[in-house]
Amino acid sequence: MKRHILLLITCLLTAVVPAQNKASKSIPTIYIDGHGVMRWSDTRKEASFFGVNYTLPFAHAYRAMGYLGIDRKAAIDRDVYHFARLGLNAYRIHVWDVEISDGEGNLLENEHLELLDYLIYKLQERGIRTVITAQTNFGNGYPERNQPTGGFSSNYDKCAVHSDAEAIAAQERYIAALVRHVNTYTGHAYKDDPYIVGFEINNEPCHPGTVTETRDYINKMLSALKRAGNRKPVFYNVSHNQHVVEAYYDTAIQGTTYQWYPVGLVSGHTRKGNFLPSVDRYDIPFSDLKGFNKKARLVYEFDPADNLYSYLYPATVRTFRTAGFQWITQFAYDPIGMAAYNTEYQTHYLNVAYTPNKAIGLMIAAEVAQKVGRGESFGSYPADTLFRDFRVSYVQDLSELNDGEKFYYSNTTQSLPKDASRLRAIAGCGSSPVVRYEGTGVYWIDKLEAGVWRLEVMPDVVQVSDPFAKPSLDKEVMRIISNEWDMTLDLPDLGKHFRVNGLNADNTFHAQATDGKISSLRPGVYLLQREGASATQQWTTDKSWNNIILGEYVHPLRFQPHCCQTDSYVINHQPARMVDAGKDLQIETIVAGNEKPDSVIIYTSRVSFWNEKNPYIKMNYTSGYTYRATIPAAQLKESSFKYNIVVCKGDKRQTSPAGIAKSPLDWDYTSEAFWLTNTLTKHQPLTLFCVNTSCNISESFITNGADASSLETYTLPEWSRTNRQVIENGPVERPTLRVTFTSKSEKPVYFLRRYIKDDISGCPERLAACRTLCLQAKKMPEGLRAGFITSDGYTYLASCISSADGIVRVPLSELKQTNTALLPPVYPVFLSKYFYPETELPFRIENIESLELSFDGSAGKEAEIEIGSIWLE
Template sequence: MLRWQKGKQEVALFGVNYTTPFAHAYRAHQRLGVPHEKAIAQDVYHLSRLGVDAFRVHVWDVEITDTVGNLQDNEHLRLLDFLVNQLKQRGIKIILTPIAYWNNGYPEKDTGTGFSSIYSKTQAYTNPRAIAAQERYLTQFLNHRNPYTKQLNREDPDIIALEVCNEPKYNKPEAQITSFANRMAQAIRATGCRKPVFYNVSENPDVYEAVLNAKVDGLTYQWYPQGLVSGHALRGNFLPYVDQYPIPYRQDPRFTSRAKMVYEFESADIIQPVMYPFMARSFREAGFQWATQFAYDPLAMADANTEYQTHYLNLAYTPAKALSLLIAGKVFRNVKRGQQFGRYPQDSVFSDFRVSYRQGLSEMNTPEEFYYTTSTATAPKQVARLRHLAGVGSSAVVRYGGTGAYFLDRLASGVWRLEVMPDAVPIRDPFEKASLSKPVTQILWNEQPLRISLAELGQNFSLKGLNEGNTAQGQAREGSLSVRPGVYLLAAAGKSTATFTTQTTFNHIKLGEFVAPAPTDLGPQALHAAPAQVAASQPLRLTATLTGLAPADSVFLVAQHYYGRTRTLPMTSPRYATVEATVPADLLYAGQPALLDSAA
């Protein structure tokens, strides 16, 4: 078990993988003309905003070593050092996996020239030269001094552990595997490093005993329960897939005596914001103390989802899914290690959490915190005691007309910080073949209506812009006003805010910090997912996403059969960027499929 030295409490950390210093993400930022340091600082701010307190990455050793394992002092290593320093400033703990075992090409050609460019995964633990290169590299990597933190990697208190290697590939006999794992662990400890050493056991289930027999402190696992790279968004309820994390040998003393981490997990090809909280709960039930999603999309390239098309997670571009990660982190830290639960669907409500596939809703509701991924009818437990709120859509406390995420944090009695992200509108399937030139989500900066119902703010609270360039000032009427993306200081009538400035620190962030992508210059965009099947003689409700409408525009649905009459139906807009209409039953008769089109 991992415990903090101070206080001896059990460790429970939850977060993400993130890869901007390396491989495709590094090259993409170059092509886009985005400075890597700026990108990293912005993304780490968003991670902090989402409550992330754990970071893991498999270091692309192929980009920072030569073929014999010597560490190369280059741009990739410097950016990793910069990233580590940024994470430390936000209070985010780190586990590094020094050896990745693959080249840097995906989805382009390989260009790395380190030892992983000449040795395969199976050679890595059998070839004496490959083994020596890895020992040399681990020694130099741990003795590397970060120029930003001034600390050696092996001494940095925020790098809390090391996972030796990422997803090795083994064959029998098992003794050779155990020997290799012991040599790598010994190479780490020989530097004087006293951090826990973890080793991957889940990638080679047929030889798991080889790792259980190794002299390591912890075991590492991953979870991609419905597979990877479907090439399209998956539809349907996948919550039963993540209802439990099974480990066949969970009673084995060699398993129970080791700390356990999930180095990667994801609900691949699923955009619904309901999977992460269930996964987090299943991890805790199975005894894990660390879990990091793979992988958080860098802001600069998240509009196209090119880093790994089967994954898609970013606060600005997938706001509901990002808030489900925030809620999942709360699940992971609040559910006890080994706590048992019923099985789906009886466990859809547990502790302070609720997950609903039908509503597309993940939710946390405590007296002090209220988070939700879509509009909810749930009443906060104790509004008067609320300190933190975040959501997409509307609730009893906040009614908001936009599609981006928003955050409300109490700074003092009658004084709150409001952060509003721009509107994010999907325009393509994010999981189809990706390209930097093919945006999948549109960002729009709109002025949207907002109503806040907090007794201590009252009906006539003031609003003042905090972020750079935001000069907005206003006063609510009956709790309502309009806002554009940005950060604001809200104060009840008569409350002084003189002690709060843009530089005031609050929960690892400064009050004036704000990061958001520029508007996407694409013009009007439409997206409609056709129903797979329609019942004859039954009315049909059709919904589409549509942007670029002027206030005076009207939208119509043209319902036409291959043979037969055509009818033009007016469409309504129940919320921003959404239009819908009902095709009457008399137009839905058996025969040739109807041809449906829309016009604005």
């Protein structure tokens, strides 16, 4: 009997396996031709991939899901759905080998590996391909401490793991086992999975040795993969260890991988400014090496870090395509379950729900990767802000795709769709000529057939704190808010009158739109059907469409209801730091909560519990979550205007900037915190920097970040040792800031920069009257240059000449356009450190955004500058 059962099982297995192999063979795969071009196996056409890194199966993201009590597989399901909505077709991960290996390099079949299997399977369901970077060779702690795992990489230094014989043997054993590993969900070994494009040997290797040693290491890894039966392309990182770059092209690797962090990393705060010059070019200095053009080019990681702008992703991907890249993956997408805190990678922040504008920018970048040809060029900035069907704008913080059928925009736009009658897909944030909407979340509007559309609306999100400051799972940086808004659509195919029916789970909304307006729309998924239109098929909740199910909907409110269960308000306000005397002061604030407040009022510092009458200014609601008020010039006669913003709902009060649930008129209100604006007369200097409060300005300028710590220091071409010291010069002289630089570079250039746009935006008349930039310099290095960077991203400098009174005066008329230093320093380090403008633009004082001082140094020698205040007059 046993014999018959075994025979039956054998027959069944032999019947199933060929069928499975046959099915996998019918799925197109990727190969790399003799010219280094990635092509599809069925059509031989060029391939282009765009997507993200995402690390939930490993390290901090894995642990954070446990801390927050979130099911990890369900979390993967949610995020992969959003990958599909963003139009991504690529995924890359650097595997934490320390979590799936033992000390000898044996592969461990554990939960981390099982989650990776599951993730690859769920990506495959959406048609998303994967590149696996087999090992990281470092710990799993960041931003926490490393956890003891027993993995082989724990036994070696990152820069020794590729040269130590025992470590190399462990890697050979590990990488062979990894590619042979059979995914429990797909039934394929990684080496045979048609949805896995290939393997990168390791993440950012460290090769301190020779070209020969590096080549030998790579060849050993290639041999191990070949013996394991791998026939997929193998990739290697060439953007590190430039002293051995020849080794990479003297091996059988088929593809080379690169990174790009064009505005540096881990600034500790949100960066501001026009970074389009920073992403204008990606020139590879070793492109003339033999074999360079025979290997495919992949971007394993990129991100314009430390900012919330939405205009940078499409511009960056355009430049990558010009440089010939066919695989481009951002680092890193935040799992929705922990994105409210941005703890995984402090310097990166991307999630559909929590950074909606950036997410639409990424969606547009995915289209750039498909529409812009490999090697196609559009000139230099600013000419390349318009390319193909795309537009990017720093001033509007806008990315836009407008090709006639698709209309995507990352922020409110006035652009008209090329042909509204042909539209079949809209994705956006804010409003446009075809959608009027005051919510802050993403929406997608997709045509299913004539007169039938699918509408998906994400909940609102508002910023609570700086997402790029030190993170914690106890510190919220963005808050989801569930509110209802009217949405008005102007789509010829849909008409002015159409039915609206909820599609997602528990969505019972039914309405009739009139004149294109859907009243009181809440976050969810909806089926829109033109009045009189007859659908050709049943568009039901469980209906498959493209790579989604019509009723699918992912938002934090469903699986993390605590994320919005609060009756407090988010009050976001940036006070004008200075305002022209004799002019009214415009105050604007964001007040966001689950309910609209009864009123928002301004109390000045003069109100008191003991006064019988306390004057106030009521702020006027404008739209969305925005409130505005005008403070008459007559109330700004003193040198500074101090005020609180108070949100009123019923008998509850919430006062900012203190952020407490009381009113300044309560008997037990104890806070002395105020927003503050300085009033500037036409005879006063326009202060751009001050060491401390000795500069004859109020304390607000210091508390708003204009003190000594706000002056950023940099060195090109490489990092330097920098020492900063505030010098107290006694009762007569003002304090000064002494900065000492030392660099090993042959010809270092030292920079001091400060973003000043927020300081001077309230003084347009005083600014327009300024003619001279002044520096109080106690010690001025030879060749000092001073000037500004404008909103165009252009730099204008002039030489500084010392004077007997210690004040350096630079006439603005002497400022000349020069190259813009790309700071913070860019990664990889082989890229250009400067943007060289090809277009002459005249200096316009109203466009200044950053102050810059620079001077040249000598290798190994100290260079010193000592300055006090800096101002315009």
